[in-house]
Structure formats: structure tokens, C-alpha cells
Amino acid sequence: MNDDRFDVIGRVTRRQDGHAMVTGRQLYSSDISLPNMLQARVLRSPYPHARIAAIDTSEAERLGAVCITPEDVPRVKYNERQVSVPAKTYRDRTVLPDKVRHVGQGVVAVAARTEALADRALDALDVEFESLPAVFDPHEAMRDGAPQLHDAVLLGETVLPIERNIACYREAVEGDVARGLEEADLVVENEFTTGRAYHGQLESKAVVCRPEADGGITVWATAQSIHNTRQLLGSLFDIPLSKINVQRVPIGGSFGSSIQMNSSVAVCVALALKAQKSVKLVLTREEDMYDHCKYPSNIHLTYGVKRDGTLTAGYLKTVVDIGGHNIQAYPLLGCMAGWFVSLYRLPHLKFEGTAVYTNKAPACAMQGYGNPQVTFAVESMMDTIAEELDIDPIDVRLKNYVGLGETFWGQGPTVRSVIRSCGVEEMLLKGKAMVGWEGRGSSTSKTGRFRRGIGVGRGFHTSGTGAPTPGEVIDYSTAMVKINEDGSVDCLTALMCHGGGTLDAGAKMVAEELGVPLDRVGISPSNTRSTGYDVCTHATRGVYCGGASLLRAAQDVKKILFDFASRIIDVNPDALKVRPDTSRGQGVVCLPGAPAKRITVAEVAKTAQIKGWGSIIAVVSHRQVNCPPCFVVNFVEVEVDTATGQIRPMRAVAAVDAGTVINPDLAAGQLEGGLCRGIGLALLEDTTYKPDTGELTCGGYLTDYKVYTAQDMPSLEDLSTFFADTYEPSGPFGAKGVGEAANNATAGAVANAIYNAVGIRLTEAPITPERVLSALTRDAEQLQQGR
Amino acid sequence: MMTKRRVTLTVNGEHVEPLVEANALLVNVLREELQLTGTKYCCGTGQCGGCTVLVNGEPILSCLTLAVAVDGADILTIEGVAKPDGSLDPIQEAFLDHGAVQCGFCTPGMILMAKDLLAHDPSPSEERIREHLRGNLCRCTGYHRIVKAIGSCGQ
Numbered sequence: 001m002n003d004d005r006f007d008v009i010g011r012v013t014r015r016q017d018g019h020a021m022v023t024g025r026q027l028y029s030s031d032i033s034l035p036n037m038l039q040a041r042v043l044r045s046p047y048p049h050a051r052i053a054a055i056d057t058s059e060a061e062r063l064g065a066v067c068i069t070p071e072d073v074p075r076v077k078y079n080e081r082q083v084s085v086p087a088k089t090y091r092d093r094t095v096l097p098d099k100v101r102h103v104g105q106g107v108v109a110v111a112a113r114t115e116a117l118a119d120r121a122l123d124a125l126d127v128e129f130e131s132l133p134a135v136f137d138p139h140e141a142m143r144d145g146a147p148q149l150h151d152a153v154l155l156g157e158t159v160l161p162i163e164r165n166i167a168c169y170r171e172a173v174e175g176d177v178a179r180g181l182e183e184a185d186l187v188v189e190n191e192f193t194t195g196r197a198y199h200g201q202l203e204s205k206a207v208v209c210r211p212e213a214d215g216g217i218t219v220w221a222t223a224q225s226i227h228n229t230r231q232l233l234g235s236l237f238d239i240p241l242s243k244i245n246v247q248r249v250p251i252g253g254s255f256g257s258s259i260q261m262n263s264s265v266a267v268c269v270a271l272a273l274k275a276q277k278s279v280k281l282v283l284t285r286e287e288d289m290y291d292h293c294k295y296p297s298n299i300h301l302t303y304g305v306k307r308d309g310t311l312t313a314g315y316l317k318t319v320v321d322i323g324g325h326n327i328q329a330y331p332l333l334g335c336m337a338g339w340f341v342s343l344y345r346l347p348h349l350k351f352e353g354t355a356v357y358t359n360k361a362p363a364c365a366m367q368g369y370g371n372p373q374v375t376f377a378v379e380s381m382m383d384t385i386a387e388e389l390d391i392d393p394i395d396v397r398l399k400n401y402v403g404l405g406e407t408f409w410g411q412g413p414t415v416r417s418v419i420r421s422c423g424v425e426e427m428l429l430k431g432k433a434m435v436g437w438e439g440r441g442s443s444t445s446k447t448g449r450f451r452r453g454i455g456v457g458r459g460f461h462t463s464g465t466g467a468p469t470p471g472e473v474i475d476y477s478t479a480m481v482k483i484n485e486d487g488s489v490d491c492l493t494a495l496m497c498h499g500g501g502t503l504d505a506g507a508k509m510v511a512e513e514l515g516v517p518l519d520r521v522g523i524s525p526s527n528t529r530s531t532g533y534d535v536c537t538h539a540t541r542g543v544y545c546g547g548a549s550l551l552r553a554a555q556d557v558k559k560i561l562f563d564f565a566s567r568i569i570d571v572n573p574d575a576l577k578v579r580p581d582t583s584r585g586q587g588v589v590c591l592p593g594a595p596a597k598r599i600t601v602a603e604v605a606k607t608a609q610i611k612g613w614g615s616i617i618a619v620v621s622h623r624q625v626n627c628p629p630c631f632v633v634n635f636v637e638v639e640v641d642t643a644t645g646q647i648r649p650m651r652a653v654a655a656v657d658a659g660t661v662i663n664p665d666l667a668a669g670q671l672e673g674g675l676c677r678g679i680g681l682a683l684l685e686d687t688t689y690k691p692d693t694g695e696l697t698c699g700g701y702l703t704d705y706k707v708y709t710a711q712d713m714p715s716l717e718d719l720s721t722f723f724a725d726t727y728e729p730s731g732p733f734g735a736k737g738v739g740e741a742a743n744n745a746t747a748g749a750v751a752n753a754i755y756n757a758v759g760i761r762l763t764e765a766p767i768t769p770e771r772v773l774s775a776l777t778r779d780a781e782q783l784q785q786g787r
Numbered sequence: 788m789m790t791k792r793r794v795t796l797t798v799n800g801e802h803v804e805p806l807v808e809a810n811a812l813l814v815n816v817l818r819e820e821l822q823l824t825g826t827k828y829c830c831g832t833g834q835c836g837g838c839t840v841l842v843n844g845e846p847i848l849s850c851l852t853l854a855v856a857v858d859g860a861d862i863l864t865i866e867g868v869a870k871p872d873g874s875l876d877p878i879q880e881a882f883l884d885h886g887a888v889q890c891g892f893c894t895p896g897m898i899l900m901a902k903d904l905l906a907h908d909p910s911p912s913e914e915r916i917r918e919h920l921r922g923n924l925c926r927c928t929g930y931h932r933i934v935k936a937i938g939s940c941g942q
Contacts, residue, residue, distance in 0.1 A: 012886075014883045014884065015883070015886075015888065017891075018882070018883045018888050018891075019875075019883070020891075021888045021891030021894050022865075022868075022875065022879040022882050022883060022888060022891075022894060022898060023825070023865065023866065023868070023869055023875070023879065024823070024824070024825015024826070024864065024865030024866045024868075024895050025825065025866075026891050027824065028827075028892065030828060031818075031824035033819070033822070116808075199926075200924075200926050201890070201892075201926055202827070202829045202835065202837055202890065202892035202893050202924065202925070202926055203827070203829065203890070203892045204828075204829065204830075250890075250891070251890060252827070252829075252890050252891070252892030253889075253890040253892055253926050253927055254890075255926070282828070284831055285829070285830040285831060285832065285834075498890060499888075499889030499890030499891070499927045500889065501889075663886075665885070665886035665932075666886050666889075668886070669886045669889060669927075669928055669931075669932055672928060672929040672931040672932065673889065673926075673927045673928045673929045674929075675929055676928075676929030676930070677926070677929075701830075701832065701834060702830050702832075702834040702835055702924065703834045707924055707926065708929075709917075709920070709921045709922075709923075709924065709930070710916070710917040710920040710921060710923075710925075710930035710933070710934060711917045711918060711920075711921045713917075713929055713930050713931065715913055716913055716931065716934060716935055716938070719929075719931055
């Protein structure tokens with residue numbers, strides 16, 4: 001796919017950081033080693049809920065270890081997620097706790113010369129726990145008399161008492177849902193659940209901290225926001241930000257797992273400050289699994305619909321089991337409302353969300369931030385409505401989807417904007433033809449042990465969290481672009497790449513704007529001392545928001561370039577253009593139609609330096625005032641083994657409306673990866689707990705947790721991707737995001753495919769063989785009893 | 788304190804004699820003693836394939852292998868896959884050309900598995916590639932482009 005409007009945008013190019021990754025030269029946090037560095041380990045609670053009665057570190061210290069206990073660390077209550085405005089940030093944790101609220105929570109940390117010595121020191125610690133009754137089910141946790149995890153937390157600076165373990169509640173109402181349901185010809189309702197999936201990023205979280213001679217610190221951490229990490233460390237440890245340098249380090253997969261400053265970062269810093277030596281802390285896989293998981297969902301969903309398929313009302317009620325700490329479930333609930341109301345037009349709507357503490361690992365954002373959970377329920381219901389009204393499921397979607405020109409508030413009630421680009425219809429119709437929708441047959445026509453079915457799911461994600469008015473979420477990026485004296489370009493930003501090619505896309509935008517060959521545009525290493533603020537690379541905002549800041553800086557730089565060039569070649573700067581000259585490997589500033597009026601970018605920059613005009617450089621802080629939806633459509637074909645309940649994904653078509661696609665191969669890669677994780681959410685992934693001990697059933701093992709392997713995915717021939725042909729007016733070069741959208745529609749498509757195969761609506765994800773078998777058995781019994 | 792032993796290894800063509808403890812894992816010796824951090828520690832329990840290296844031409848999980856157990860062996864890590872002049876191996880080129888790399892953390896293990904496969908089966912079927920990679924997890928790509936890249940190297 002080559003777009004004639006552009007030189008590099010939309011063309012398949014090799015990612016700039018790829019060479020380092022295929023040769024083993026890419027350095028991640030766990031690869032950082034410093035002279036005289038100590039290795040840290042953390043003693044973790046074996047209890048799901050316990051008071052810490054006594055800690056004795058004397059034996060560990062006798063072995064030469066540096067130890068920190070809750071007594072040694074700041075008592076400041078904080079929230080590790082720092083993307084909301086302070087007044088809307090719930091704070092319930094400290095660097096080390098005086099009471100543990102889930103198995104695996106860190107209590108005491110040690111640092112020693114070697115990992116083996118640190119392990120011995122860990123064994124030598126003596127911690128006395130007073131076990132407390134624990135609660136693992138959110139509904140039980142809300143009952144009177146249930147064990148209380150928190151008495152009070154802080155909301156902003158206000159003390160907020162916690163009752164019945166309810167961390168927060170959120171409601172959204174428009175119109176009158178009761179009236180809307182009365183006006184309906186058909187009312188459908190059902191209950192849906194999704195699991196506490198584990199991020200499963202291949203790099204377990206790591207951090208290195210070096211105390212500096214000036215009392216400051218330098219930190220290399222697995223993090224999606226170096227600036228938020230710095231600000232939080234500054235407030236926790238009372239160090240001026242000018243003395244805290246957080247380095248941007250490549251991340252070994254994220255999926256939201258490091259939007260927050262991970263708990264191990266503050267622990268490592270506390271150890272390093274006490275030891276006055278560099279300290280490294282790398283989580284084991286088991287520790288990582290006890291650190292975070294995806295927000296699970298329990299959704300009760302009701303729709304009212306007219307006979308012709310027009311929705312009259314929607315009512316979604318959800319309870320979210322957030323685990324032992326609140327990593328900002330309040331914006332999560334706002335987004336869940338947003339995902340719900342922005343999928344399909346609802347004249348009357350209601351959303352109620354309750355986030356509840358339980359004695360499990362804290363849940364946090366994971367690809368979609370509540371979106372795959374809500375969309376699983378909504379897309380399942382669209383098929384139920386279609387079935388009940390005998391309308392094609394695609395037509396129900398086409399009739400009701402929120403599209404071009406309509407108001408949308410994906411990121412919650414305070415983030416509203418109008419949709420200005422939309423490829424929903426194109427994707428549904430093209431995908432329908434590609435997958436052979438018309439030939440899929442009905443479930444009643446399918447017999448035999450192995451039954452195949454095709455399902456559709458659609459969805460979207462927002463490109464960032466920008467809005468015309470300031471809301472609850474902070475969203476802006478800062479970028480610096482500078483043209484070097486040889487005509488090459490440096491781009492400096494705190495934006496991250498999690499693997500999807502965000503920074504590569506930024507380099508392409510700058511190359512396109514400045515007319516400089518792509519291989520002469522570099523992304524500079526960055527840290528908090530040399531960059532302006534960037535909120536975080538999350539919310540599918542990298543290309544749309546971060547890219548836009550780079551583009552704006554490039555536009556400013558271009559003005560200076562033309563101003564300097566005009567002085568040299570005596571042409572009005574407004575008449576100048578800049579184009580890449582591949583034969584010279586240079587950008588060339590020129591006056592179209594006047595061959596004599598040409599000068600290379602390098603000559604302009606060098607002349608400006610020699611004559612003392614200054615550097616060609618610009619810094620821009622940029623906030624997008626929109627967060628346009630990147631729409632997705634998935635068609636999935638599954639095969640159900642009715643004897644074992646096993647489900648295999650056989651074939652899929654995945655499409656995204658990402659506006660202008662910057663790098664087609666990398667964008668398609670996002671769709672393929674998102675599909676794989678989406679199928680995992682639908683069929684495989686959950687972290688369950690042993691009710692007697694509060695330990696993970698999988699024991700922290702990936703093989704017992706289970707993620708898909710290369711053998712489980714559809715073959716190359718059976719997996720297709722494509723892009724809608726759209727242009728987003730507010731996006732850099734017309735681009736929107738892809739990221740999270742890629743997995744939002746998948747679980748719904750899978751559930752609908754299962755229905756098409758066996759005629760049973762499965763609503764509990766993961767849809768495991770056990771759940772399939774029990775549903776098949778129930779169905780057969782009901783058939784025998786004549787329903 | 789445990790007694791240390793000297794082991795003799797050829798790593799990426801270079802003769803080395805690190806002094807290691809009897810219980811030292813190969814992954815740690817490679818990463819910490821020899822500063823070859825391209826080999827990744829991902830799960831530490833042999834479940835994800837991220838730490839794969841080739842020992843005498845065969846893939847092994849370096850997080851489950853004692854360094855003393857491979858005394859005298861010839862080891863290839865990701866750092867030794869490109870030619871000494873820095874030019875990339877065709878598998879590395881294919882990974883870049885097919886967009887098979889996202890976060891890059893599983894990439895070293897995947898490339899070494901691919902080298903092993905192509906050494907034994909120069910033109911593997913797609914099914915064979917998927918079967919060969921079944922112990923190597925990737926969370927980013929859904930494996931699609933990795934399979935495609937390796938398939939493109941077939942003769």
C-alpha cells in the first residue's frame with residue numbers, strides 16, 4: 001500500500017529500532033548494570049490479608065544486606081497511576097504497607113552484593129504476620145460484616161471513608177431508561193463476565209536506581225511514563241525534580257502493565273537511598289503475576305429495541321473486582337460508560353459501575369481499559385437482538401452504530417467530541433464478503449462432533465484522551481525537533497514505544513514534513529531532564545497525540561528552515577517547498593519551477609551555524625482537542641469440538657479504521673497481535689485464586705496460566721487484515737491510533753462464532769472447554785425435556 | 788561460600804573461561820559474566836523460550852541449564868548471529884522485512900529457534916515452523932509475522 005500523497009507515510013519501511021532488537025543490542029531495564037550495583041529481593045506476604053505484627057531484620061543485616069521495612073520508607077499515601085488530575089486521584093497505598101491486602105504484596109526488601117546473597121538475606125528475615133479474614137468475591141465483599149480492606153483512603157487531599165469495600169461508584173444517565181424500555185418492542189437482558197487476565201508481557205518488570213552525589217537519583221525502570229514516574233518519586237522521597245532523572249528505556253511488552261509507576265520502583269529507590277549504592281530489582285515471573293492483572297468484569301446488560309432493529313434504550317450495570325488497591329478504577333468506570341454509550345446510539349441510557357476491593361492482586365489497565373469487557377457484552381447482545389428479530393447481525397450493527405457527525409464520549413462523560421472520520425460500514429461490508437458471511441449457515445443446520453461457526457464483532461478505541469475542554473485526564477505531549485548541520489534531524493520526546501512502532505511513526509511524520517530522507521531522521525535517547533512533559537504512552541495516544549506534537553515541532557522548524565533558506569537564495573519563504581532528494585540523500589529546499597533556486601537542508605543549516613543565525617530547532621507542547629475513535633471489525637471462524645468442549649480459532653479477518661496508516665506492516669502486526677490476545681481473553685485467560693489460601697491457582701507459572709502459542713493461531717492463509725480508507729482531519733497526516741482497538745472487538749466475535757456453531761450463548765469468558773461442555777449438556781437436557 | 792569452577796566455552800566464536808559457581812545458570816553467566824544481555828531472562832522456569840541459545844548447534848533453555856553442564860561447549864547467542872562484519876543473517880533480515888519484531892523481547896529466542904529449524908530443514912512447511920516455535924511465547928505479534936518471516940527464508 002503506497003499513498004501517492006506522501007513520500008514515506010503509508011509506505012512499508014523497516015523500523016529504526018529493529019536492527020538493535022534482532023541483534024540483541026537493545027537494552028531493556030533488566031539489562032542495565034552499573035559498577036558496585038546491589039541486587040534486591042522482596043519478602044512477600046504469604047497471606048491474603050494480614051497485619052504485620054513484627055519485623056526483625058538483624059540476621060539479614062548481619063549477612064551484609066541493606067534492609068528496608070515499612071518503618072524506613074515514606075508514609076505518604078499515593079496512587080501509582082498518575083494520568084488523572086490530582087482531585088480525581090484515589091490514594092490508598094504506601095511504598096511498603098503496614099497491612100498486606102493480597103498474597104505476594106511486598107513487605108520488606110533487601111539489597112546485597114549478589115542475588116544469591118540477597119536471597120539468603122531474604123531467608124534470614126523474620127516477619128510475624130497476624131492473619132485477618134480475607135474476601136475474594138466482590139459481591140461478598142460488599143455485604144455487611146465482610147472483612148474490610150481499607151478504612152479510609154484519600155481522594156485528592158480529602159479523607160474518604162470506605163464502606164462495604166466499595167472503592168468508587170459511577171453513574172451516567174441520559175434520557176429516561178425506563179421510558180426507553182417501555183417504548184421497545186423487545187427487551188433483552190443478560191449477564192456477562194470476563195476474567196482477570198494477566199498482561200503476560202515477556203519482560204518481567206525491572207528497575208535500576210543510582211543515587212547521585214547531589215542527593216538526586218537516576219532511574220531506569222520498566223515504565224510507560226518517565227515524567228509521571230519522576231513526579232511521583234519526587235513527591236514520595238521529597239527530592240526536587242531537577243535532581244531526579246528517569247531514563248526512557250525500551251520496554252519488553254506492556255499492554256498497560258506499566259502505565260502506573262510499578263510498586264517495585266519506589267522500593268528500589270528506597271533501597272538505593274538507604275544503601276547509597278546503585279540497586280537493581282528484577283521481578284520474577286511469579287512476582288510479576290502477583291503485581292497486576294486486567295480489570296475483570298461482571299456486566300448486567302439490558303437493551304430495548306424496536307421491531308425494525310432500532311435501539312430505544314440501554315442499561316449497563318457492572319461490578320469490577322479491583323483487588324487489594326485502587327489503581328484508578330474511577331476513570332475506568334467512566335471509560336466503561338463511554339465504551340458502552342459510544343458503540344451504539346441510545347436515546348435513553350443508564351450506566352452504573354461499582355469498583356470493589358478484594359484480597360487479590362490489584363487490577364489495572366490492560367489493552368482496552370474496560371473496552372474488551374464491555375464490547376464482549378454489547379456485541380454478544382447485538383447478535384441476540386438480531387436472532388430474536390430475525391435480522392442479519394451486520395444489519396443490526398449498521399442500523400445503530402455511532403458514526404460520522406455524531407457525538408461520542410469514549411473516554412467518559414467529560415471527554416466529548418464529534419466523529420469526523422468513520423470506516424465502520426466499509427469494514428463491515430468488505431469483511432463480510434472476505435469471510436464468506438452469506439455461506440455461514442445457521443446453528444440449527446450444523447451437526448456432527450466438530451461444528452464450525454462464523455461470528456462478527458465490532459468496536460473502537462479512542463485515540464488518546466484529548467477533549468475540547470479540560471477533563472479528568474491529563475493529555476499532552478512535548479516534542480523537540482532540530483535540524484543538524486549536515487541536514488539530518490534529531491527528534492526528542494518522552495513518548496515511548498511498546499513495540500507497535502510509535503517512535504518510528506513519529507520519525508516518519510517528521511521526515512515527511514521536513515522532506516528529509518527517513519534514514520536521516522533519528523529518535524534521540526531521552527530522559528526527564530532533557531524532555532518536556534508527556535503524560536504517558538497509553539490510551540492509544542502514541543501516534544495521534546505524541547505524533548502530532550512531533551509534527552507540530554517539525555512545522556515550526558520548517559518555518560525557521562525556510563526563513564534561513566530565503567536569506568540565502570533570495571526567495572520569499574512562503575513560496576518555498578522542501579523535498580527529499582534521494583540521489584543526494586538530502587532534503588532540498590526549492591522554489592518549484594525555478595531550478596536555480598535550490599539549496600540542500602544541510603547547506604541551510606551549516607550556513608546558519610557559520611553566520612551565527614542560530615540552530616534550527618523548535619520545542620512544542622501540544623494537546624489534541626479530540627480523541628477520535630479508531631474503529632475495528634473482527635470476523636472470526638471457530639471450530640467447536642462438542643465432545644471435549646475445545647474451541648479452535650480457524651480463520652479470521654481483522655480490520656481497523658486508523659485513518660492514514662503510517663506503517664502498514666506494523667499496523668497489521670497490531671491487528672494480528674490484538675486478535676491473538678482477544679481470543680485469549682475469550683477462550684483461555686484468567687487468574688483464579690485458591691479460596692483457602694488466596695494464592696494464584698496457576699502458582700505464577702506461565703504454562704499453568706496458559707497463553708496461545710504459534711500452533712494455536714489461524715494459518716497465514718486464514719488470517720487477513722485490512723485498513724479502512726479514511727482520513728482523520730484532526731490527526732497528524734490524517735492518522736488515528738490502532739493499539740488497544742486491535743483487541744476490543746475480538747471476544748464478542750468469538751462468542752458470536754460459537755453461537756453460530758452450536759446455537760448456545762456463552763456469556764462467561766474465558767469460555768473454557770468445561771464451560772462449553774456444561775452448556776452443551778444443559779442444552780441437551782433442556783431439549784429432552786421439550787424446553 | 789560455594790567453590791567456583793572455571794569452565795571453558797566458545798561463545799559466538801570466542802574462547803572464554805569464566806569462573807562460575809557450581810549452581811550458576813547459563814543465562815546468568817552469559818548475561819552477567821560475559822555481558823551478553825541479548826539473551827533474555829523472561830520466566831526463569833523454562834516456560835517461554837525467551838532465553839534460548841544454541842549449544843553445539845542445539846537449542847537449549849539457558850535459564851534451566853547449569854553453566855558447568857555445558858563445559859567445553861560451543862554456544863551461539865543472538866549477538867553471534869550476524870556476520871563478524873556486522874551484516875545481518877538472512878533470518879534477521881527477514882524479521883525486519885516482515886515486521887516480525889514488536890517489543891523485541893522474544894526476538895532473540897525466536898531467531899535462534901529459526902536458525903536451528905532452518906539448519907535441519909531448509910524449507911520448512913508452515914506447520915513445521917509453528918510446531919518448532921511452540922515453546923517460544925510472544926505476547927505482541929500473534930506469531931503471524933514471525934512465521935511468515937521464517938517461511939520466507941526457506942529455499
